[in-house]
Amino acid sequence: MRFPRVKPEHAPQRLGDGTIRLGGAMFGLATEIHDADGHAWSALTLMDGTRAPAEIAAELLAGFAMLTQEEADELVAALLASGHVEETAPGPCDELGEREKERYSRSRDYFRWVDLTPRDHGWEPQVRLKSARVLLIGLGGTGTHAAWSLAASGVGRLHLVDPDVVELSNLNRQVLYTEPDVGRPKVEAAVERLRRVNSDISVTGEPLTVDGPDALARLIDGFDVLALCADRPGEPDGIRTWANRACARAGIPWVTGGYNGPLVSVGVFGPGGPCFACVRAGIPPQPGDGYAWPGVTGMSAGLSGQLVAYDVVQLLTGLSVTPPGYFHGLSLLDPDAHVFARYPTRSGCNFCY
Template sequence: MRLPKVKAEHRPYRIGRDRIRIGGSIYGIAAEISDPHGHAWAALSAMDGTRAPADVADHLCHLFPGMKRVDAAGVVDLLLRSGYLEDAAAPPPGDLSAAETERYSRNKAFFRWVDLVPRAHGWEAQVALKRARVLVLGLGGTGSHAAWALAAAGVGRIHCVDRDVVEVSNLTRQALFTEADIGRPKADVVVERLTAINSGVRVTGETRAVESRADVSALLAGFDVLALCADEPRGQDSIRIWANRACLMAGVPWAVGGYRGPLVSVGVFAAGGPCYECLTAAIEASLEPGVHVDLGGPGVLAPSAGISGHLTAQAVISMVTGIPATLRSHVTGINLIAPEQHVYTHYAASPECAGCAVRGKRERKSAVDA
């Protein structure tokens, strides 16, 4: 880092005389630094984008005559590795045009805020989105919102699949359709709308039914992440089971969004974490006999569909960019009529899980091929 500068969103402040809070206080990314001698505060104050790291260390030695140069350099290095700084001298990467850096400037500000991994120029997340290939399966309430958000965010390649045509009942919640689209294939309309929203991304569509795990596997080939926004067929041999096993076999992470009345949630399944079947088995074990996990149904409003789609898109963006750096398999969501009931759950992988057995076969095959 040539000219370190404290990120604007992480402006530090003192707590008493011997502690520093940096990274804000309510966003889950703050840290406290013990600073009994004032060394860290002095270093952070000097990191204003005009001094190189060595110059900051020299500045500390000047302010604190008894401080050893190696100790000053250690303070500077610790702060450089904290993730709360950016390089004021870093130019935009060659992967993005001037128009793209302007278009995605708010994206960069978001990632700069929440990302605590030191980066070369701060555009790494946007470059990752531009290179990403995402499959969106299902273009209804969840899928239409998710597809819009992914295109707006700058995902470079999006393939949208749905078997249906636009119906009048879709217009209450499916954001990309209008009355003039009734009777048209959803995939065709979505391609048109997303291309008009962001001509810099490649959007393709396909009108087809998905009727087996083999169908999901065929669609998944060549993509980095799956956004599953379809909920049919359901039951023990459901589209979610097909997606889970296809993704396990391909080593592809995926997210599934859904809603049931006021309950809106997203399941996120990292490539190496507990799978969808592990999670649902653990949840169902805590329910009454015969009750199954089932998110979907006719009860939905535009806000619940939108929240579902945007939670799904955010999960995909996190998996593509690696922000946050440690994303484990989980389910999260909210109850729209009882907002105090936040949903968050995660479970360890089950050794008896039939889905994880598929992953074991893939890993053994990879080892043999290697």
């Protein structure tokens, strides 16, 4: 970095024992530095965007007589690599046009906050989204919210699959449809809406019933991530089992989600973690298992869809902080009841990554 500065959202705090906390503990990004001699605190204070790294090291040497040149250089380098520091005057990003930069400017602000990888210009996660290819199956409550969010986020190619037509009872939660759409194929209406949301990406679709593992395996060919928002056929040996096998063989990650009444949960699976079947085997059966019960509101559907989209974006941008192979979620009736389930690979599993 030419002129580093601490990200304003990561402003350092100095605790009473001399420990420095960067990133904010409540955001899950905190880094603690034990700094009894004050070297790190001084270096962070000097990282205000007006000095080059060599100048910061030189001022440290001038302020601390016992500090060596090697120690000063190592300290500055470690702070630059921590992810809590950014370039004051970032380099150019030629992969995005000015229209795209304006459209995604708030996304960039979010990514630079949560991204702990040093970047040249901060647009790198958005560039990854632009080149990404996502297959989304199921345009119901979860799927319509997920599809809207992925399109708005700038996923470069989004392909939608659903065999159904819009019904009046869908309109309490399926965000892409309106009353005039009743009777239309869901794919037709959804593609039309999403192209109006974001004309800078490719949105396609087909009114197809996924009727077996071979059909699903053909669909995922050429895509980077599967967003599985369909719930039929249910488990055991249903569409999620098909996805588990097909995605494992193809070596691509996938996300699935939905709602069981007030319980909203999402599963994330892919290379580096246990598969769907192994994680699910550790979860006790529950009413509505498999997202099959009909009770749903626009809010519960919206939360499940947005969580699916969020996890897809995390996988595509490389910003995931938890390796794949888990379910997570929440209960709308109990704000303290957060869901996180992760179980190890079972002996002899043929599909774990």
